[in-house]
Amino acid sequence: MSSKFSKIGFVLAVAGSAVGLGNAWKFPTLVGQNGGSAFVLLYLILTLGVGFVIFLAELSIGKLSEKDPVNAYKNLAPSHKKAWSIAGFSIIGAIMIVSFYSVVIGWVVKYFIDSFGIWGFLEGSNSLFSFRNLTSDLALSEANFTHFLSEDILTQMLCFIFVFFFIFFVVSKGIKDGIEKLNVWMMPTLFILLVLLLIYAAFIHEGFVGALEFLFVPDFSKLSGDSVLIALGLAFFSLSLGVGTIITYSASLPDSTNFITSTLWIIFINILIGLMMGLIVFTFIFAYGGDPSASGPGLIFISLVTLFAKLGVVGNVLALAFFISLFFAGVTSAVSMIEPFTFYLINSFGMSRKKALVYIGIVVFILGTLCVLSSAKATSFTLFDKSFFDVLDFTSSNLIMPLSGICAAIFVGFVLKKEALIILFKPFMSGIYFEIWYIFLRFISPLAVVVVMINNFYPIEKMLAWF
Ligand code: TRP
Numbered sequence: 001m002s003s004k005f006s007k008i009g010f011v012l013a014v015a016g017s018a019v020g021l022g023n024a025w026k027f028p029t030l031v032g033q034n035g036g037s038a039f040v041l042l043y044l045i046l047t048l049g050v051g052f053v054i055f056l057a058e059l060s061i062g063k064l065s066e067k068d069p070v071n072a073y074k075n076l077a078p079s080h081k082k083a084w085s086i087a088g089f090s091i092i093g094a095i096m097i098v099s100f101y102s103v104v105i106g107w108v109v110k111y112f113i114d115s116f117g118i119w120g121f122l123e124g125s126n127s128l129f130s131f132r133n134l135t136s137d138l139a140l141s142e143a144n145f146t147h148f149l150s151e152d153i154l155t156q157m158l159c160f161i162f163v164f165f166f167i168f169f170v171v172s173k174g175i176k177d178g179i180e181k182l183n184v185w186m187m188p189t190l191f192i193l194l195v196l197l198l199i200y201a202a203f204i205h206e207g208f209v210g211a212l213e214f215l216f217v218p219d220f221s222k223l224s225g226d227s228v229l230i231a232l233g234l235a236f237f238s239l240s241l242g243v244g245t246i247i248t249y250s251a252s253l254p255d256s257t258n259f260i261t262s263t264l265w266i267i268f269i270n271i272l273i274g275l276m277m278g279l280i281v282f283t284f285i286f287a288y289g290g291d292p293s294a295s296g297p298g299l300i301f302i303s304l305v306t307l308f309a310k311l312g313v314v315g316n317v318l319a320l321a322f323f324i325s326l327f328f329a330g331v332t333s334a335v336s337m338i339e340p341f342t343f344y345l346i347n348s349f350g351m352s353r354k355k356a357l358v359y360i361g362i363v364v365f366i367l368g369t370l371c372v373l374s375s376a377k378a379t380s381f382t383l384f385d386k387s388f389f390d391v392l393d394f395t396s397s398n399l400i401m402p403l404s405g406i407c408a409a410i411f412v413g414f415v416l417k418k419e420a421l422i423i424l425f426k427p428f429m430s431g432i433y434f435e436i437w438y439i440f441l442r443f444i445s446p447l448a449v450v451v452v453m454i455n456n457f458y459p460i461e462k463m464l465a466w467f
Helices: 007-018 021-033 037-065 069-076 081-088 091-114 138-150 153-172 174-202 205-216 225-238 245-250 259-287 297-310 312-349 353-375 388-415 418-425 431-457 460-465
Strands: none
Touching (some): 007 245, 007 259, 007 312, 021 037, 021 091, 021 225, 021 259, 021 312, 037 069, 037 205, 037 418, 069 081, 069 245, 069 388, 091 153, 091 312, 138 297, 153 353, 174 205, 174 259, 174 312, 225 388, 245 312, 353 388, 388 431, 418 431
């Protein structure tokens, strides 16, 4: 490998990958629905017991081979090289995710533009684009969002194309000059913006106290068997495991980096930003009587924007800060989904980075466009009864990610020589700590992932009900 991350570049790039749109609506909503801090505690245990363990397995594969996932498995496997290299093709999952993920970042761009609040002259007109001022009327806000998704292919495509070129441009510059540079200025800026938003929120006394209670007061009665599985799925998704990102970034890990403390930092930053976003979103929701149980996109693109609109010009400024933060969080994740396949094409076919990105770009562009079209009314279509969006999401999150996580655990736990791992880990984690990790890696983590996977297809609570 010609270019490696700097130490801080590695931490920020992996944190940039982990911190994404998921932190803004997945994390806060799930915490709220599953009993506040009781769920945070559960999530923390599973992140350390399973997420951290598999993260280190993927990191070992990347660091020991310094290759993309496909070639990493091929190079490291002592036998059955071809068969193992199939596990590396989980990088296809990253291409699926980036295709719909960029469409959603496009929605963020649309609301960022709306937040300028200068589109009054478009109101009610038959303008080509659906840029609108944010409105404090909840029904209208909902109508605007629905209109944007189901009627306005043009604006959605425009925003998607902007995001598309932005992320491909960054990846075309490579690890050091593209991805590292992007993360080194975006991640601290994201953090500062969130701190400022949080300070503002802290002054909205009632809302802030409500949000604190919602997120932190443990309500163990809301914790069910399902919560455990949800927390584990979230731990996996939010650490960007299972689609080759960690393997790929670890191939550019500088030798002297203490990757144990780096990983713990990444996990800490990821949870901290999830909680900050949660506090910000729920403060506004509680202060102005929004619906805290509205989940996912509705929470942000419908409820939250009406609350910003109530605050006049201040609201515009807050909305701009909030959506640019989300944009940063999303973009740093998106670039980390493109890099694995790019690195594979470079290694396996000797392609130039630019050429590899043209091929990948064509695929992502087509898949992204299909996402936009499948949810628009005039061009809607479904596959296996799901929108194209959901097909990509379901296949990547419920099939590819867990399978590839299990493969990584088995490969590092049973196929790679223990001595090689001991040498790799020695400067940073040895003795009993290493042994504990090794046992978790071989037995506990893969089993936990298998259980989550089964549950995604056959909800275990339902099965238990049979008895
Ligand atoms: N962790 C990201 C988030 O929370 C999403 C994500 C899932 C991801 N899998 C990934 C990002 C793989 C990069 C690579 O939004």
